[in-house]
Amino acid sequence: MSLAIRAENQREESDFEALEKCRWSARALSRRLPDLLELEIDAEERFSWVSGLRMAQSGLWAMGAESLKNLFEFACRLGDWPMVADAGKALGDKLESHEALDLIEACSRLGKIEEGFEISLRWQLLSPCDLRFPEAHDRLLDDRNLRQRFPAIEGEDYGEPDICLVPLSHRHLGDFFRQYFDPEISDLCCLPEFMSREQWHAWLSGLYSDGDELPLAIIHREWGFVGCCHLVMHEGTGFLYYWLGKDFRGKGFAFRANRLLLSAAVDCFGLRACYAKVFEHNLPSRKLLEKLGFECLDFRAYPDETEIFYRLGEDTRNIAGELRRFLQLMKSETSITPLLEEIVR
DSSP, X not given: OOHHHHHHHHHHHHHHHHHHHTXXXXXXXXXXXXXXXXXXXXXXXXXXXXXXXXXXXXXXXXXXXXHHHHHHHHHHHHTOHHHHHHHHHHHGGGOOHHHHHHHHHHHHHTTOHHHHHHXXXXXXXXXXXXTHHHHHHHHHHHHHHHHHHSOOEEGGGGTOTTEEEEEOOGGGHHHHHHHHTSHHHHHHHTOOOOOSHHHHHHHHHHHHHXXXXXXXXXXXXXXXXXXXXXXXXXXXXEEEEEEEOGGGTTSSHHHHHHHHHHHHHXXXXXXXXXXXXXXXXXXXXXXXXXXXXXXXEEEEEESOTTEEEEEEOSOOTTHHXXXXXXXXXXXXXXXXXXXXXXXXX
């Protein structure tokens, strides 16, 4: 490690420790923010900084405009969109045009499309020659059009006021990878190991082009993007899979998000039965599915027999046949164990 890198790491540690000792007071944070803007914070360190900013949140009113602007910029660099929104509101009429554009972006990432429209329209009136705001308005229109095709699910409608599920969009690229860095996610969920942005965009476009899958970003009011849940549906039968960022596991977010999705799917999409697949050793996911009401089936996936199936639904006639046909409709490489398939046929 070079002396410059070692010195940078030492400074980052001292900044964080000093803020911890001061319990992230507004005064201490204001003093250190100019230095924080020079740091490079990787995905594994990000949550510690975001958690610290939450401790400082109650003191935003005591921060001056310059400090609020530094906080706004630091939150943007972290991709901490809830803090961007709060700092932007605290700045009020002291916002500059580039900050207003970031605030519109925060609204988009958090699923607050109408709020983003209000800011966009106001700034188009304030800066009629600035073409960036009509462009931002057009991007919000794209978000709204996506929601009309693939609806968002508002948690407030189902007793979850701090969670909403919004269609995963190409604008979520950065948020997605800030949580997806843990290799365990792709291993346990059998998802791709994305090697480039282009691969991820192609993957997401493919999900929507198939027309039978609803990929949803899990947005938490305090933390922003925390993971994804997906529902594939054919004629009232569904297949559920999900993942959560490493820092947000064990907090009940996955259970609440999937309960919200399943409740909305029953009410709005006509869901009558739903399947899920999980590795046998993945006890946290097995417990979550059972808590949601899923029951473990007595046959395994094929060819990887370390995976097992779960089902939610009352009608239990010919489950094996129903699942086998559903997997074929999904064009999945997975099927059920050959011996049971022979019995089904």
